Amino acid sequence: MLFLAPLLLWFLAAAAVPIAIHLINRRRHKTIQWAAMQFLLKASRQSRGKKKLRNILILTCRALAIAALALAAARPIVSGLIGWGGGSIDTVVLLLDRSASMEIRPGDGLASRRETAISKVRDAMADLGSARLVLIDSASGRPQEIPSPEILDTLSSTASTDSTADLPALLARAAELLTDITGRSEVWLVSDLQESNWKPDDERWAAARASLSALPQKPAVRVLSITGPTAANSSIRLLSSHRSGDELLLDLEILRSGEARGTSAIPLTTQLNGSRTTENLTMPGQSLRFQKRIALPAGSETGHGWLSIPADGNPRDNAAFFAYGPARPIQSLLVSPPGESADYLALAAAPPGLENHATRRVDPAEAAAAITADLAAILWAAPLPAGPAADALQNFLNSGGHVLFLPHGTPSDISFSGLSWADPTEAPAGKFFILGDWNHTDGPLRDGIDGTPVAGNRLKAIRRQIPLGDFTPLARWEDGEPALIRRIFDHGTAWFLGSIPDYTWSNLGDADVLLPAVQRIIAAGAERFDASHHADVGSPAASLLPGETRSRIDDYGSPDPANADYEAGIHRLGERLLALNRPPAEDSPEILSREALDAVLDGTRYTLLDQAGQANDPNISRDVWRAFLVAVLFFLISEALLCLPKKTITEALPQKTAA
C-alpha cells in the first residue's frame, strides 16, 4: 500500500491512546469505603461476560476510529502504482529514468531521486508478490529481466549515470516488448518529469501510444513522478573549448539552484594532465559565465583535464571534462573584390597579434576553388554565389562552416538558399541608419562573457541593403528593418550583415562592431575542429566505432566500469581522445506540466503518482479517503451505541423515601 503522506502514519500510534487512557484510569482509581458490597460483587460478577466483551468492543471501536483517521490523513492510494488491486498483475515493465538529473537529493544525506524511486518500486513489487519485472533503463534502453526486486538497487543497470533520458523512446520500447508478453501487464514510468527528457513535442509519442493501444491487452500506465524540494546545488558546464596556440580557452557556466541568494565563493579545481590547481570564484548571483584560459605546457600536442566544484545536492553535475589536440591555424577566406571594405574585413579576420589566425582574399570568380573544409569561416562580400560556387558554399555550410554575407552595392536577383539582398538604400541627407536593437545573448553581437555589451549603438550607416527570405533577425536598424540575420543550415550557419566597412556605407570599419562580430563568427566556425575532442554522454560521437575499445583515463570521482558508456569523463576510444560531458538537457530546470503529460500519454489512462505527495491526481486517493472517513464514522457510531445506557433499570430504582 502506498501513502502519499506517509509521515502521518505515525499518528497510527494514537490508536493506542484510548487503551492507554483506559489502563491509566484503571490504575488511577480512588479508594472508597463501601457498604453495599454485596450488590457490587454481584454486579462485577455479572459484568464479566457480555460486559467485558462490550467493553473490549468499545475500546476497539475507539482505537480503530483513530487508526482509520490516521490512515485517511496519510492518503492511501487504492488503484495506484502500489495500490490495492494490483495483486493480479503478471508483468511490470519498469521504465527507469536514470539520467543525471535523477541524482539530485532532497537534502544532505538523503537518498537521491533515483534511489528513492528504486526503493518505492522494490516495495511495490514486494506487495505484488510474484509479478514478473522487466527493467528498461534510460541509459541503455535494453530490456532486462529482473529475477528479484530485492536486487534492483544493486544492479549496474539501475546505477547513476551522466546520460540523458529519452522517454518517448523508452515507452516505444516498452510497447514493443509487451507485444511478446501475455497476461495482465503494467508499465511503470519512473522519472523526475524533466521536460528535456520527455520531449513533449516529439512525434514518437504518437507512435508509442498507438503501439500501446494496439496491444491485445492494453497495459495500465503508472507514472511515478519523483519531484519535490532539493538540496542546495550548483552545477558546472563546459560551453565551448578551443585551443589557441599554447592556450586552451574554456567557456564555462556555473549555475546555482533557484533558492540561492547573494554572493558566494565557489572553489574551482582545475586538473590538467594530472596536475591540479584550485582557485576561488565569486558567484554574484545564480549564474556565472566566464572564460578560463589554461596555458598548455610547451610542446603539448594533446591532453585532457577537468574542472570541478565541490560536491553538493547533485554529485553528477559538479565536473566538466575537456580534451585538446594539436594546435592548428584558424583560417578564413575573404571573397571580395579588393578595396577598402576588403581591407577592413581582412584586418578583422586576422588582426595583428593573433598569430594563428590567417585569412586569404580571393575574387568571387575564384571562390569555388578556394572553398575548402579546413576553413573556419568565409566572409562573402560579393554578389551572392551561383553555380559551382553556390554548391561549394552550400557544402561548406552543411559541414559546419560559418559564412558572413555582406552587401555588394548593386541590385541583384540572385538568391542563395532562398536568401537574397534587397536593393541598396541610402539614408536621407544628414541622417543615418542607426542600429536600434540587437540580441545581447545570442549571435555575434552578444554581450561579452563578462557582460560587457558590444558597442552596437555606435554603428551608423548611410547606405544599406536589407536581407530578404526566411531567417532569424538578431539586430535591427532603428526603423525596424533587419540589420543582422541568421540562417542555420545542417551544421553550419549563414549570417547576413546589412552594411559594409566602407566610408561610403557606414562606420563599420571603426571595429567597435566589425571586429567582435567577425572574430566570433570565425571562432564559431573553428569550434568544429576542436569539437572532435568533445561529445555528450550517450551521443553518437561517444559510441565505439568498430574495432575500438573504451577506457576511461581521468582520475575524477569513482568510475563504475560497468557503466563506463554512460559516465562523463575522459575516454580513450581506440585512437580517439574524447572528453564526455553530461548532455546540456540535464541542466534544464523545466518540469513537464500536467497538461503536457496528459498530452503525451493521451489515451493511455495513465495514473500519476507523486512520491513527494504533491500535485498528485486527486482522483486516485479521494475515494480512499472517503472509505476511511466512513470507517471512522462507523466506528464512532458503533462506540456511541455500545456506550448507550439502559434507561429502564435506572428509572425503576427508588431515589427517595418510600413507604
Next chain:
Amino acid sequence: MKYDFLDNDLLSRLGSLPIESRVPMLGNVAGKHRSPHRGSSVEFAEYRKYVPGDDTRRLDWKAFARSDRFYIKEFEADTNLRAYFVVDASGSMNFAGSGDSKIQYARRIAASLAYLLVNQGDAAGLSICTDKLHLEVPPSRRAAHLERFFSTLGKLEPSGETGLITALHTIAEKIGQRAFVVILSDLFTDPSALGDALQHLRYRKHDISVFHLLDPLEIGFEFDRPHRFVDLEDGTALVAEPNLIAEEYKTALRDFLTKVRAKCHDASADYQLVTTDTPLEPLLRDFLTARLPKSKH
C-alpha cells in the same frame, strides 16, 4: 443539648403528635394504648354472654331487663407501650456519601422517637446489634432513663458484620409482652433470614416498624472514575469501573429492595425506605401521622 443527634426544636414541634401502636399492647401500667384485656376503661368494647365465674358486678342489668338474658358489658382496657429500638451497628452503617452516615441518621430517628415515647408515658428500650455485640438498654418510662438511652446511642461505634437477624430473634424470644419494635438498619443481610426474623417478631404479636436506611450514593451509584471499593464490614476490596457495572449494580439493588419490601409486607411490618439526605421532620411527622387511628386523623 449535649447530644448532636437531638434537635430540641424538632422535638417540640413533634410533641403534639402521639405515638400510637397499631396492635393492642399488654402492660402493667395504665396508659393510653389499647390492651387486649377488657378492663375498666370509659370506652365500651362489646357485650358477651355471661359465663359462670364472671364478676357479677359487670352484668348489664338493663340488657337483662330487655332481653331476659345475662350479658357482661366489656370496656377497652388502656395500657402503656414498650418500644424497642433495634439499631444495626454493623460497619456498613458507618457509610456516609456526602451527608450524615447511616448510623448518625439512625441515632437521630431513635433518639427523637424515644424522647417522644417517654414524654407521653411510654417505655423506650434500646438494642444494639453487631455480629459480636448485642447491647441492650431495657425499656423504661422514667425520664431519667433517657439519659442512659442517649448516652448509649452516642457512644455507639459501628464495626464488624451485621448481627441484626440474631438480634431480632433474640428480641422476639426475650420480650414476653407485646412491644413496638423499631428496626433501624441498612438491612444488608439475607432477605429470607430477615423475613424469618420479622415473622418471628410478628408471631409474638409485636408491632414492627422498619426504617431501611440507605445513602443516596448507594442508590444512585454515580461515580466519574474507577474506584477501589473496600467493604466496611469485612475489608474485602474490589476495583471496578462504576460506569460499566452501574446497570448490574442497580439491578441487584432493585431486586434486594423488592425482596426486603415483600418480607416486611408479609410480616405486616411498617416499612420505610429512607435515604440519609431526607429531612427528619417530615419523615417523622409522616411516620407518626400514618400510625394514628383513622378516627384521630
